[in-house]
Amino acid sequence: MENGWATFGADLHLELRGPKLRTGLMDALREAIRSGRLEAGVRLPSSRSLAADLGVARNTVADAYAELVAEGWLTARQGSGTRVARRAAPRPAAGPGTRPAPARPVTSRPTYDLKPGVPDLASFPRAEWLKASRRALTAAPHEAFGYGDPRGRIELRTVLAEYLARARGVYARPERIVVCSGFVHGLMLMAQVLRAGSSATPSGPGGKAREVAVESYGLSVHRDVLTGAGLRLRPLPFDGLGTRTEELGGMADVGAVLMTAAHQFPLGGALPPDRRAAVIDWARASGGLVLEDDYDGEFRYDRQPVGALQGLDPERVVYMGTSSKSLAPGLRLAWMVLPESLVDEVAAAKGTVDWMSSALEQLTFAEFLASGAYDRHVRAMRLRYRRRRDELVAAVAAHSPDTRVSGIAAGLHAVLRLRPGTEPDVLRSAAWHGLAVLGLDRFRHPDVPRTLDGLVVGYATPPDSGWAGALRALCRVLP
Incomplete structure (x- = not known):
């Protein structure tokens, strides 16, 4: 043809x-x-x-x-x-008078990944999520596929209010909740509101917050969001009991504080009751805001549940939660429970339409919560992660008895304390053994003196088939 x-x-x-x-x-x-x-x-x-x-x-x-x-x-x-064929191609011969090209380092994915912050993605409840999606899609009103309320779908906000009140002790009503596409997105909105000036934060000229207090150790991406909005940061000191919130009283220009009170990231402890009370007392006296990152709030093992700070004063605390650790970060679902005076300002900062969060994912998550599938999933993962944690602690104790493991009562990571000055060498050894793991110094605020050495080990990420190998690799690099 x-x-x-x-x-x-x-x-x-x-x-x-x-x-x-x-x-x-x-x-x-x-x-x-x-x-x-x-x-x-x-x-x-x-x-x-x-x-x-x-x-x-x-x-x-x-x-x-x-x-x-x-x-x-x-x-x-x-x-x-x-x-x-999968064969090594020969290097081209060097021409006369040419020098051999310098060898370049070979970059490849690590054999084992023990970086913190990622759940067991292989355990995502696909079948239950698919069932919830079908039910949600069948029941969805036609208007759900329009641009939508910038606060998010009312179906999800209604179910979230019930769940957060029951499981986290949060005082929540649907009209106070704003759905966003991740914790960082929520923090960006709050930073915008704080910098522009809010009736809820009278600190500084014109009601603008000029400074935000942060924990000595935390995620640099969160600090970058705040400084990118034009806010200055003041690190709070810490000791063996956690962040010293009583120091807030001496920070006159601070209009807000960002905290992981339920499970400090990365050090791992829960904020003691007296220090929880101190941060609320500061907020009431100064008119400041507490930005509460409820990090790993669902996963606890050896302690009674620690309720959210927001329950102590809903008008001074912005509660921020996410499905990233309990389900998967790829869902891009998070939420803020706001003081009544901030709802309109945050919604305005988000925009006139909800263009960040998929309506179908919101409706599916609402159905997933309402059906009880979310509670069942969290309980199952709690048992799974606890077994992983116990195996990690036992392996470290057997191979490196001088290494202290801390921050393990909750969450998805542990901190392995090292002798002063040894962290860089251990990290180099880990890279050599194909082990991806992060050091404590990565999370230190630049203005905080370096006093701690350690590894922040995430035990949720490796698949079952690679977990034993990851533990062996970790023990090989410990001093």
């Missing part, structure tokens, strides 16, 4: 040189593989397709393929076609 070549298989650009077609074809294929243009595993066109494309006899291509298979450049398997 005329122009039938246009319908044959995949395209492959080759330039044949020399009078002999088979030799030219083989040379062109070798060069394409040697240079990396054709990578290992790439499927080549069939002999018929390539012959039609190049305008040569099919036997010419078939013979060239067969010889390159014999040489090891290609592989051929029934039903799989002809592919580039």
